[in-house]
Amino acid sequence: MDNKISIKAAHKTFGEGERGIVALQGVNLDIARNEFVTFVGASGCGKSTLLRCIGGLETLSSGSIEVDGVPISGPGVDRAMVFQHYSLYPWLTVMDNIKFTRKLQAGREDLTSADVEAASGRADALLDLMGLTHVCDAYPNQLSGGMQQRVAIARALLPRPQILLMDEPFGALDAQTREVMHDLILHVSKLEKTTIVFVTHDVEEAIYLGQRVVVMAPRPGRIDSIYPVELPAKRDQDMKLSPEFMQQKKAILHRIRETAGMRTDYELLERMTRQAEQQKDKQ
Amino acid sequence: MSAAKPTSSLERLCAAWCRLWMIRGHLSRRTYLMFALVGLLFPLAVWWGVSVSGWMDKVFMPGPADVLSRTYVWFKEDDLMHDVWISTYRVIAGFSLSAVLAIPLGLMIGTYRPVQAMLEPLTDFIRYMPAVAFIPLVMLWVGIDESSKIAIIFIGTFFQMVLMVAEDVRRVPITQIEAAQTMGANRREIVSLVIVPSAKPALLDTLRVTMGWAWTYLVVAELVAANSGLGYSILRAQRFMQTDKIFAGIILIGLIGLAIDQLFRWLHRKNFPWMYKK
Numbered sequence: 263m264d265n266k267i268s269i270k271a272a273h274k275t276f277g278e279g280e281r282g283i284v285a286l287q288g289v290n291l292d293i294a295r296n297e298f299v300t301f302v303g304a305s306g307c308g309k310s311t312l313l314r315c316i317g318g319l320e321t322l323s324s325g326s327i328e329v330d331g332v333p334i335s336g337p338g339v340d341r342a343m344v345f346q347h348y349s350l351y352p353w354l355t356v357m358d359n360i361k362f363t364r365k366l367q368a369g370r371e372d373l374t375s376a377d378v379e380a381a382s383g384r385a386d387a388l389l390d391l392m393g394l395t396h397v398c399d400a401y402p403n404q405l406s407g408g409m410q411q412r413v414a415i416a417r418a419l420l421p422r423p424q425i426l427l428m429d430e431p432f433g434a435l436d437a438q439t440r441e442v443m444h445d446l447i448l449h450v451s452k453l454e455k456t457t458i459v460f461v462t463h464d465v466e467e468a469i470y471l472g473q474r475v476v477v478m479a480p481r482p483g484r485i486d487s488i489y490p491v492e493l494p495a496k497r498d499q500d501m502k503l504s505p506e507f508m509q510q511k512k513a514i515l516h517r518i519r520e521t522a523g524m525r526t527d528y529e530l531l532e533r534m535t536r537q538a539e540q541q542k543d544k545q
Numbered sequence: 546m547s548a549a550k551p552t553s554s555l556e557r558l559c560a561a562w563c564r565l566w567m568i569r570g571h572l573s574r575r576t577y578l579m580f581a582l583v584g585l586l587f588p589l590a591v592w593w594g595v596s597v598s599g600w601m602d603k604v605f606m607p608g609p610a611d612v613l614s615r616t617y618v619w620f621k622e623d624d625l626m627h628d629v630w631i632s633t634y635r636v637i638a639g640f641s642l643s644a645v646l647a648i649p650l651g652l653m654i655g656t657y658r659p660v661q662a663m664l665e666p667l668t669d670f671i672r673y674m675p676a677v678a679f680i681p682l683v684m685l686w687v688g689i690d691e692s693s694k695i696a697i698i699f700i701g702t703f704f705q706m707v708l709m710v711a712e713d714v715r716r717v718p719i720t721q722i723e724a725a726q727t728m729g730a731n732r733r734e735i736v737s738l739v740i741v742p743s744a745k746p747a748l749l750d751t752l753r754v755t756m757g758w759a760w761t762y763l764v765v766a767e768l769v770a771a772n773s774g775l776g777y778s779i780l781r782a783q784r785f786m787q788t789d790k791i792f793a794g795i796i797l798i799g800l801i802g803l804a805i806d807q808l809f810r811w812l813h814r815k816n817f818p819w820m821y822k823k
Contacts, residue, residue, distance in 0.1 A: 319723055343727040349720040353742050353819050363728045365738070401819035414724075421728070 266425065266457045267293040267316060271325035274311055274483075284482035285311045289325070291476065291485060293459065298451055300460045300472030302514065304522035308483020309461045310429055316459060317343045317427045329425065339363065341425045342418035346433050349414055350402040356413050357398040360385050363421045381420075388416040391450065408439035415447070419454060426451075428460045432467065441499060444470055448497060465514050469507060470497060477514060479521035486521050489514055607789035612796065615789040619778075632763055632774040633801065635691070639698025640759040643706050644752060651710025656740060661711070668707050676701035676762060680769050694766040694774075701762030706755045713747035714740060746817045753809035760802050 274286040285308045293299050301309040314320040316327055318337035326333045329340065350359050358365075364381045389395045392412040402410055411431055418426060428447075432440045448471065451458050462468050468475045472491055479486035489510060493501055501507055519525055564570060572580070589609065595601060596608025603611065619625040653660040654668075679700050687693040717740050725739045767776030775794050782790035814821055 317727055319726060337726045337729065339729040341727065343724065345720045345724060347720070348718040349724040351721060351739070351743070353745075353817065362725075362738075366728065366730050366734055401822055403819065404822055417728075427727075 264295045265292045265331075266295040266297070266329065267291075267459070268328040268331070269293075269312070269316075269325070270328070272312070272315065272322050272327060273324040274308070274315060274320065275323045286315070286322070287482035287484045289483075289485055293457060296451075296455050296457055298448075298458045298460065298471060298473050299476060300462060300468035300474070301476045301478060302462060302465055302468045302518060303478030303486070304480050304518055304524070305463075306480040306483065307478035307521070308480070309478045311483065312478075313343075313427050313429050313459060313461045316425075317341055319343075339421050340423055341427055342421070342423035343427045343429065344411070344414050344418050344431045346430045347407070347410070350410055350417075352402050355399050355401055356394055356405070357385065357389070359402065359413055360388060360417045360420055362417060384420060384422075385416075388419055391453070392416045392446070406439075407435050408443060411435065411443065412446070415450070419450070419456075422454070424457060426456045426458045428458065430462055431460075433463065440467070445497070445499075447471065465511055465518070466502060469493070469510055469514070470502060475510075475514060477517050477521070487517060604786055604788055607792055611789040612792045615787070616793045616797075619790065619793060623778075628773055628775050628778050629797065629801070632767070632776065632798075635694045635766065635774065636698060636756075636759045636763050638691075639695040639762070640702060640756055642695065643699045643703035643755075643759075647703055647706035647710055648748065651707045652714050652736070652741070652744075654707065654711035655714025655744075656736060665708070665711065668704050672704040672708065677765055680765075684770060689770040693770060694763070697766040697769075698759050698762045701765070702755045702759050705758065706751065709751040709755070710748060713744045713751055716747060717743040746813065746820055749809065749813050749816070753806060753813075756805055756809065757802060760798055764798070 269289055269291045272286050272289040273284075275282045275284050277283055289308075289312060301312065303309050311320060315322055316334070318334055318341065321336075328334070334341075351362065354362070361381065364385075386395075389398055392415060394409070394412055394416060397405060397409065402413065405413070414431070432443050435443065444467065447458075450456075458471075460468075460471055465475075469489075469491055470493075475489040475491060477486045477489065478484065491510070492506060565572070565576070593609050596603070596606055596611070607615075616625070619628075650664070654664055655661070676697060680697060683693050683696045683700070687696050721739055721743055722735055725735050730738065763774070764776035764779070767774045768780050771777040775798055779791050779794040782788075782794065
């Protein structure tokens with residue numbers, strides 16, 4: 263098996279005793295090298311918690327997460343993370359944000375001039391890849407939300423991480439920008455050969471990007487079902503309108519609704535409308 | 546402004562007037578300066594009007610001219626510059642001492658939970674003790690020389706400053722810190738490369754606000770045990786019924802405070818250009 267990430271009997275509880283909340287219960291999952299896996303689920307299903315555990319920002323209560331067969335014990339440069347927002351450093355220019363990991367290394371060891379040159383070359387290549395060259399001297403708050411996320415992705419990619427963890431990275435962007443970012447991140451995943459774990463609340467995004475869509479269920483947070491995506495590897499936006507895509511979207515949406523135990527009570531709404539109309543008639 | 550349509554130009558004026566009062570509306574720089582000028586000149590005019598009307602005794606309400614001439618006499622004969630200098634020195638010394646201690650301490654409180662648990666309740670408690678009430682103790686322990694005035698300013702500003710610095714540090718977005726962790730930064734690097742630069746603009750604002758309080762405590766300190774300085778001069782002027790000198794002293798402190806405040810704002814713009822670029 264060519265597994266990059268193995269999650270084994272992962273269990274996570276927040277708080278103690280009776281008031282403790284089980285965020286993850288018995289999660290088992292293998293993620294292959296270079297795979298693009300997306301996680302969806304109702305709020306409180308633990309998808310973000312699971313991602314943060316892989317990133318090493320949270321520790322499991324029991325169970326383990328292995329990367330290349332080695333259990334993780336905290337954050338590491340092999341696993342880069344992209345957050346929804348507020349993760350860029352507003353006092354640094356775009357270029358300095360992207361080179362932040364180099365700055366960390368430079369403070370620790372003596373880098374040869376060849377290293378520095380390679381780092382600059384890498385940063386320039388990423389600026390180019392993400393379409394940021396013309397704003398490399400700008401500050402983050404001068405950029406649109408979409409451009410800011412491009413910077414965040416470029417910064418995460420700089421040290422050539424093998425795994426990219428993305429926590430609703432496009433959740434705050436408008437629909438058009440999001441489409442552009444989708445194709446960009448697919449391009450990046452092929453080019454950089456990174457394993458990508460992507461958390462979102464948008465089912466369409468999950469299907470379009472993922473090779474597998476993992477549906478999680480809340481209370482307690484757990485994996486409910488896994489949907490392999492049967493779309494051609496080379497995606498394009500029109501696929502979102504194909505019957506297969508729609509079918510899968512419908513199936514996943516239904517499944518999420520069931521796990522959440524929440525649905526629109528159409529009868530109640532109708533009754534309320536009727537009552538309101540009767541009231542009006544009386545007047 | 547054609548005479549044919551007088552109503553429309555009047556309407557336009559009305560509309561412009563209404564636009565000024567839009568909630569959180571926008572003012573052009575010229576209009577802003579105009580309103581600011583009105584706000585500054587109006588009280589001055591009222592003051593001048595009251596003083597020339599003879600409605601109030603000059604002993605109680607000296608006019609702007611009296612205050613100006615008194616300031617001149619003070620400058621010429623009573624060594625005004627020495628008073629300004631010694632007071633500014635005391636404020637800067639007390640303020641700097643508390644900043645030098647409060648910033649690292651606040652940084653620790655805002656960063657490490659055990660330090661917070663250990664120091665914050667204590668600081669919160671001391672903060673509510675009136676600094677003025679410490680004066681007798683300070684005089685007993687420190688004496689009545691320069692250091693006692695500096696000590697009172699220190700007591701008045703330090704405890705507030707620690708808590709404000711801690712709050713500034715806590716306001717650093719957790720995502721900025723977590724991003725650094727996932728990029729492999731260790732604790733020292735997170736503090737020096739993320740928390741400190743991220744909190745800096747807020748810290749400078751905290752210093753600006755506490756500087757104002759330092760001037761308040763200066764007057765308190767000089768009212769008690771001093772023989773020079775602006776606060777002391779105000780107190781002595783009261784004894785001799787020199788109301789104009791009291792006015793002059795208060796206005797001078799206000800002006801120095803305003804100048805320092807503007808200096809802080811200038812430093813802010815100078816050091817954090819990224820906050821002002823849009």
